[in-house]
Amino acid sequence: xxxxxxxxxxxxxxxxxIREKEISSRELTRALLSRIERIDPQIRVYITVLPEAAMxxxxxxxxxxxGGHLRGPLHGVPVALKxxxxxxxxxxxxxxxxxxxxxPPYDATVTKKIREAGAVLLGKHNMDxxxxxxxxxxxxxxxxxxPWATDRIPGGSSGGTSAAVAAGTCFAGVGTDxxxxxxxxxxxxxxxxxxxxxxxxxxxxxxxxxxxxxxxxPIARSVPDAAVVLGVIAGHDRRDSTSVDIPVPDFxxxxxxxVKGMRIGLPREYFAGGLDASVREVVERALKALLSRGAxxxxxxxxxxxxxxxxxxxxxxxxxxxNLARYDGVRYGFRAxxxxxxxxxxxxxxxxxxxxxxxxxxxxxxxxxxxxxxxxYYGKAQKVRTLLRRDFTEAFSGVDVILTPTAPTPAxxxxxxxxxxxxxxxxxxYTIPCNLAGIxxxxxxxxxxxxGLPIGAQLLGRHFDEEALFAAAAxxxxxxxxxxxxxxxx
Amino acid sequence: xxxxxxxxxxxxxxxxxxxxxxxxxxIREQLGGILSYIRQLDRxxxxxxxxxxxxxxxxxxxxDDSAHPFGEKxxxxxxxxxxxxDFFRVPRIIED
Numbered sequence: 175x176x177x178x179x180x181x182x183x184x185x186x187x188x189x190x191x192i193r194e195k196e197i198s199s200r201e202l203t204r205a206l207l208s209r210i211e212r213i214d215p216q217i218r219v220y221i222t223v224l225p226e227a228a229m230x231x232x233x234x235x236x237x238x239x240x241g242g243h244l245r246g247p248l249h250g251v252p253v254a255l256k257x258x259x260x261x262x263x264x265x266x267x268x269x270x271x272x273x274x275x276x277x278p279p280y281d282a283t284v285t286k287k288i289r290e291a292g293a294v295l296l297g298k299h300n301m302d303x304x305x306x307x308x309x310x311x312x313x314x315x316x317x318x319x320x321p322w323a324t325d326r327i328p329g330g331s332s333g334g335t336s337a338a339v340a341a342g343t344c345f346a347g348v349g350t351d352x353x354x355x356x357x358x359x360x361x362x363x364x365x366x367x368x369x370x371x372x373x374x375x376x377x378x379x380x381x382x383x384x385x386x387x388x389x390x391x392p393i394a395r396s397v398p399d400a401a402v403v404l405g406v407i408a409g410h411d412r413r414d415s416t417s418v419d420i421p422v423p424d425f426x427x428x429x430x431x432x433v434k435g436m437r438i439g440l441p442r443e444y445f446a447g448g449l450d451a452s453v454r455e456v457v458e459r460a461l462k463a464l465l466s467r468g469a470x471x472x473x474x475x476x477x478x479x480x481x482x483x484x485x486x487x488x489x490x491x492x493x494x495x496x497n498l499a500r501y502d503g504v505r506y507g508f509r510a511x512x513x514x515x516x517x518x519x520x521x522x523x524x525x526x527x528x529x530x531x532x533x534x535x536x537x538x539x540x541x542x543x544x545x546x547x548x549x550x551y552y553g554k555a556q557k558v559r560t561l562l563r564r565d566f567t568e569a570f571s572g573v574d575v576i577l578t579p580t581a582p583t584p585a586x587x588x589x590x591x592x593x594x595x596x597x598x599x600x601x602x603x604y605t606i607p608c609n610l611a612g613i614x615x616x617x618x619x620x621x622x623x624x625x626g627l628p629i630g631a632q633l634l635g636r637h638f639d640e641e642a643l644f645a646a647a648a649x650x651x652x653x654x655x656x657x658x659x660x661x662x663x664x
Numbered sequence: 665x666x667x668x669x670x671x672x673x674x675x676x677x678x679x680x681x682x683x684x685x686x687x688x689x690x691i692r693e694q695l696g697g698i699l700s701y702i703r704q705l706d707r708x709x710x711x712x713x714x715x716x717x718x719x720x721x722x723x724x725x726x727x728d729d730s731a732h733p734f735g736e737k738x739x740x741x742x743x744x745x746x747x748x749x750d751f752f753r754v755p756r757i758i759e760d
Contacts, residue, residue, distance in 0.1 A: 525682030556715030612719020
């Protein structure tokens with residue numbers, strides 16, 4: 175890896191170099207902490223940096239390795255988490271004022287698993303408040319900036335993690351995706367992001383937004399890196415009754431699989447009018463890459479696609495309004511001053527503790543669940559959800575994976591859509607159906623816009639067939655080599 | 665779809681959200697636009713369609729009803745905005 179600065183190494187390169195003692199975990203961790211210090215003021219990714227704890231963990235990993243003990247595939251590698259995963263003894267904010275200085279009494283299963291695999295935790299990443307947003311602008315801590323153009327948004331809600339991976343201020347991270355919150359920012363930041371099948375990764379200790387849609391997944395600089403991280407965090411957990419008890423396959427091996435004969439579905443509804451020309455061109459490049467390796471293109475139809483956004487904006491806010499009822503200023507977090515009586519304390523705490531987007535969604539959710547409206551909105555949306563799922567089941571009887579754009583446009587400017595919720599919601603139009611159907615999806619970088627902004631393509635797969643997505647995404651990545659990190663210098 | 669100021673106040677009350685009058689008015693306008701958009705679902709005939717509440721059909725998982733004491737009470741209580749001994753302290757609930 176002569177000539178490539180350490181911060182631009184892939185996670186697999188870093189893990190190998192540590193294992194073969196070419197570099198220590200302490201050297202690598204120190205290099206990244208110093209890069210965070212220089213670069214982060216330009217992009218504002220880290221809500222919390224853990225310089226001392228990270229150096230202590232790195233020293234412990236080095237000592238273990240010297241004694242011949244290797245914890246797992248992330249041994250000694252510095253990574254970070256979206257600030258939605260509980261970290262014992264480390265402030266966890268979910269991008270909100272209402273959590274205050276919440277210091278979780280336990281680790282999320284994702285946190286526990288990356289630690290058990292040997293990772294060094296650098297810190298916690300900025301996000302849209304409670305993961306509600308597509309730009310990381312709704313965070314109480316202020317917006318994160320796109321490392322490729324710092325006047326633009328990084329996407330969201332896992333915008334912090336995507337920006338950090340693109341800026342070389344961590345080797346990989348874990349985000350969450352309820353309607354596109356891993357894939358859309360990954361596309362806008364030029365990195366790889368996967369939302370696994372619902373139930374593949376435990377949601378224990380992951381702060382809930384919409385429980386029937388939320389899923390954790392990896393964000394990384396290469397497809398094999400993402401595969402390794404998913405292998406670490408996946409698996410059944412008795413603490414999450416919706417986590418599925420099936421074996422975790424060798425995802426890294428899947429990235430080396432041939433795509434010859436693979437049938438690639440192209441849903442005509444996703445390529446209809448209104449698609450940005452540069453995005454269309456990039457997705458066509460991805461298709462060409464797959465065809466050049468022997469895959470076949472099949473035109474398909476997902477006829478209920480136009481109803482996905484409406485369905486989502488009933489179901490997600492409804493679940494959110496219920497999940498967020500727990501923030502009442504009683505047991506943890508922020509409590510507003512003044513007022514008399516319990517109800518007034520709770521209402522003021524929530525009024526002052528939540529930001530505008532979260533309040534908007536609580537209002538939508540409460541409205542659609544309220545007496546007299548439940549059947550017309552929530553009941554109806556659950557039925558349309560069935561039709562959307564059926565679209566995919568039928569499509570996958572004739573194809574192995576589906577190729578689409580990830581986001582309708584490259585990164586937009588900070589402030590551009592902040593006062594127009596419906597336009598902002600349209601950012602997730604291609605990613606939302608996947609969550610409603612519970613299927614896996616991945617975004618892989620495929621090119622740049624004329625302005626030098628990254629653009630990704632999305633691949634969707636059958637339930638629990640992340641392997642096909644890794645195989646296809648890795649093939650695209652090999653055919654379309656792109657810069658790994660944004661040219662940011664401090 | 666027009667939403668009235670009274671409906672906004674009623675929903676905010678149900679959600680225990682104190683809104684300023686400017687916030688309430690903005691939400692009233694935006695909610696109207698969003699609800700009009702999502703009413704497009706009315707165009708679909710869903711007669712006889714079974715609703716989906718979870719994307720993966722897996723049945724109800726059962727486990728033994730056994731207690732696992734957490735053991736770190738102080739770790740929980742130290743996050744309380746206000747406490748008294750081992751209790752969360754809140755403003756008066758019942759008026760005199």
